[in-house]
Amino acid sequence: MSxxxxxxxxxxxxxxxxxxxxxxxxLFPIIGPFVIYxxxxxxxxxxxxxxxxxxxxxxxxxxxxxxxxxxxxGIKIESVELETGANDEPxxxxxxxxxxxxxxxxxxxxxxxxxxxxxxxxxxxxxxxxNVELFHESxxxxxxxKVSRVQQTISFWIQExxxxxxxARGINPMVVSPVNVExxxxxxxxxxxxxxxxxxxxxxxxxxxxxxxxIAVDATAGERERKSLEPLLVNPIQxxxxxxxxxxxxxxxxxxxxLLVMAINLLALNQVPLEQLxxxxxxxxxxxxxxxxxxxxxxxxxxxxxxxxxxxAKSFKDAQAYLSVISMLPMAPLFYNIFNTEDRELWMxxxxxxxxxxxxxxxxxxxxxxxxxFAVAAVSVVVFSLLFIYGATLVFxxxxxxxx
Amino acid sequence: xxxxxxxxxxxxxxxxxNGVSFTARDGAITGLLGHNGAGKSTSLRILYGLLxxxxxxxxxxxxxxxxxxxxxxxxxxxxxxxxxxxxxxTAREHIEYFAHLRRLDxxxxxxxxxxxxxxxxxxxxxxxxxxxxxxxxxMKVCLARSLVHDPQNIIMDEPTNGLDVMTTRSVRxxxxxxxxxxxxxxxxxxxxxxxxxxxxxxxVISDGQVLMQGGxxxxxxxxxxxxxxxxxxxxxxxxx
Numbered sequence: 001m002s003x004x005x006x007x008x009x010x011x012x013x014x015x016x017x018x019x020x021x022x023x024x025x026x027l028f029p030i031i032g033p034f035v036i037y038x039x040x041x042x043x044x045x046x047x048x049x050x051x052x053x054x055x056x057x058x059x060x061x062x063x064x065x066x067x068x069x070x071x072x073x074g075i076k077i078e079s080v081e082l083e084t085g086a087n088d089e090p091x092x093x094x095x096x097x098x099x100x101x102x103x104x105x106x107x108x109x110x111x112x113x114x115x116x117x118x119x120x121x122x123x124x125x126x127x128x129x130x131n132v133e134l135f136h137e138s139x140x141x142x143x144x145x146k147v148s149r150v151q152q153t154i155s156f157w158i159q160e161x162x163x164x165x166x167x168a169r170g171i172n173p174m175v176v177s178p179v180n181v182e183x184x185x186x187x188x189x190x191x192x193x194x195x196x197x198x199x200x201x202x203x204x205x206x207x208x209x210x211x212x213x214x215i216a217v218d219a220t221a222g223e224r225e226r227k228s229l230e231p232l233l234v235n236p237i238q239x240x241x242x243x244x245x246x247x248x249x250x251x252x253x254x255x256x257x258x259l260l261v262m263a264i265n266l267l268a269l270n271q272v273p274l275e276q277l278x279x280x281x282x283x284x285x286x287x288x289x290x291x292x293x294x295x296x297x298x299x300x301x302x303x304x305x306x307x308x309x310x311x312x313a314k315s316f317k318d319a320q321a322y323l324s325v326i327s328m329l330p331m332a333p334l335f336y337n338i339f340n341t342e343d344r345e346l347w348m349x350x351x352x353x354x355x356x357x358x359x360x361x362x363x364x365x366x367x368x369x370x371x372x373x374f375a376v377a378a379v380s381v382v383v384f385s386l387l388f389i390y391g392a393t394l395v396f397x398x399x400x401x402x403x404x
Numbered sequence: 405x406x407x408x409x410x411x412x413x414x415x416x417x418x419x420x421x422n423g424v425s426f427t428a429r430d431g432a433i434t435g436l437l438g439h440n441g442a443g444k445s446t447s448l449r450i451l452y453g454l455l456x457x458x459x460x461x462x463x464x465x466x467x468x469x470x471x472x473x474x475x476x477x478x479x480x481x482x483x484x485x486x487x488x489x490x491x492x493x494t495a496r497e498h499i500e501y502f503a504h505l506r507r508l509d510x511x512x513x514x515x516x517x518x519x520x521x522x523x524x525x526x527x528x529x530x531x532x533x534x535x536x537x538x539x540x541x542x543m544k545v546c547l548a549r550s551l552v553h554d555p556q557n558i559i560m561d562e563p564t565n566g567l568d569v570m571t572t573r574s575v576r577x578x579x580x581x582x583x584x585x586x587x588x589x590x591x592x593x594x595x596x597x598x599x600x601x602x603x604x605x606x607x608v609i610s611d612g613q614v615l616m617q618g619g620x621x622x623x624x625x626x627x628x629x630x631x632x633x634x635x636x637x638x639x640x641x642x643x644x
Contacts, residue, residue, distance in 0.1 A: 003505060006505055007505075013497070228489060230484045403455075
């Protein structure tokens with residue numbers, strides 16, 4: 001058996017018995033799918049809730065035409081009865097009535113209330129202008145889409161009424177509406193769902209960093225902290241074998257974490273009601289293999305970096321401090337890709353993780369990434385990994401590292 | 405057989421070892437005696453190939469440690485002054501790990517590990533994890549893993565430091581056994597009793613220099629003292 005394999009086997013045995021390391025390996029992969037699952041469901045909920053709209057109205061009986069129009073547009077009307085004797089058909093509601101409505105919104109009985117004054121029909125008949133009041137609370141994010149739908153529907157009615165009035169006077173309604181703005185909303189729930197799908201590559205990349213870290217730290221800084229490094233180095237073995245052995249052990253965990261994250265994410269996606277958003281996400285086994293080939297080198301890259309950094313650290317605490325900074329690295333490609341609007345360039349493929357992130361984003365979006373970029377990104381990650389391991393070996397040969 | 409000639413080693417301007425020369429022969433226990441910081445550990449670390457000497461030579465059975473550190477490491481067993489164990493591995497797994505690192509044969513490993521466990525009376529802890537071992541139990545594991553390849557030369561840095569009487573005695577018995585097998589044993593200590601109870605030869609080292617090497621009797625004779633402690637004090641005084 002090769003010496004590096006002896007070391008890998010020992011580190012793996014050691015790690016499997018380490019509950020903390022195992023917990024990190026098993027817990028992290030579950031977090032991502034949970035986030036995705038709940039975000040998806042909340043988007044579906046918001047989309048559904050907007051369709052299912054109930055409008056509380058004060059003074060329903062004063063504007064039967066408007067109320068009919070609203071219910072025909074699919075808005076359910078709930079008549080709000082005020083106990084303060086406010087329904088005694090006053091022309092204008094008193095301040096106490098309005099306060100009462102406000103209270104109802106503040107105590108969350110309603111998110112919004114439409115108030116129709118008693119003289120509505122009268123003023124309409126005289127072709128005069130009437131104020132209706134739409135009370136709402138703008139800080140309630142979920143209610144906003146409903147409020148704007150109510151407002152929009154009322155606007156339609158107003159336009160219709162205005163057109164009728166003009167026609168009654170022999171004027172073409174188009175005279176007063178020289179321009180019609182038609183809004184077409186592209187930022188549909190589908191678009192938002194797509195953005196969430198875009199998080200999956202991110203989770204996979206982070207998994208590469210999180211799942212191997214415990215073992216990488218234990219095998220480097222841990223070895224120094226518990227003073228087991230010197231006895232190990234007294235054996236007639238190459239330092240390179242030791243570093244490679246430890247690296248492979250950490251990469252094994254990292255790779256397993258990747259696989260778990262992928263498997264669980266794909267399972268979670270199957271549970272999400274994607275069809276309700278008009279989205280279809282079907283992933284073939286070819287794509288799964290593609291994602292694996294793209295991401296597995298990251299397991300080696302992430303752990304090579306961690307081993308390299310871990311060797312400088314004298315203790316777990318040191319190593320954790322250094323590596324918590326490095327754990328921010330996987331975020332970089334995500335942020336870059338959010339703000340980046342340019343096309344893909346060669347240097348992006350050369351940057352570890354950024355290249356992989358772009359490839360993964362392609363696969364998740366259903367495109368097959370260009371083979372050339374794929375190869376460039378893979379080669380770049382391998383070269384960087386080997387550089388880190390070579391560096392780690394050089395550091396490991398220093399006398400200072402052994403005895404301090 | 406260990407032969408050290410004129411070793412020099414400097415750390416950041418401090419001369420830790422300043423011309424150390426000595427020999428340790430087969431079939432004898434040689435003790436390196438000196439204060440803390442006298443240069444004992446540094447000399448030993450050069451000898452087992454973890455430190456590079458600035459000048460001088462160190463040979464083990466004729467193999468130059470500076471030129472062929474790995475070949476030299478193959479024929480020595482080392483108990484370093486760091487006694488770190490892996491808390492989640494058992495005693496048996498510790499010994500097996502080092503046996504595998506030394507490329508021993510599979511069948512040989514099993515018999516050798518069992519033999520060491522028996523010899524060091526470690527049956528009780530053999531399959532228990534190292535977490536919670538007593539100082540003595542830890543020391544036994546360290547000793548066992550450094551002897552697993554049955555080396556001809558054995559180097560030990562403060563082997564009985566912090567051990568209770570029982571364990572100290574069993575370590576002594578093992579060292580006497582090894583001596584009977586004609587092994588070359590070199591150990592360092594700052595405890596006079598330890599040296600006088602175990603060693604055939606004593607090397608007195610102070611401020612990175614060897615002040616005297618000889619048998620116990622020779623040391624006492626040359627200083628005219630009756631016990632080693634007094635002799636040691638006399639030698640280090642005259643050395644300065």
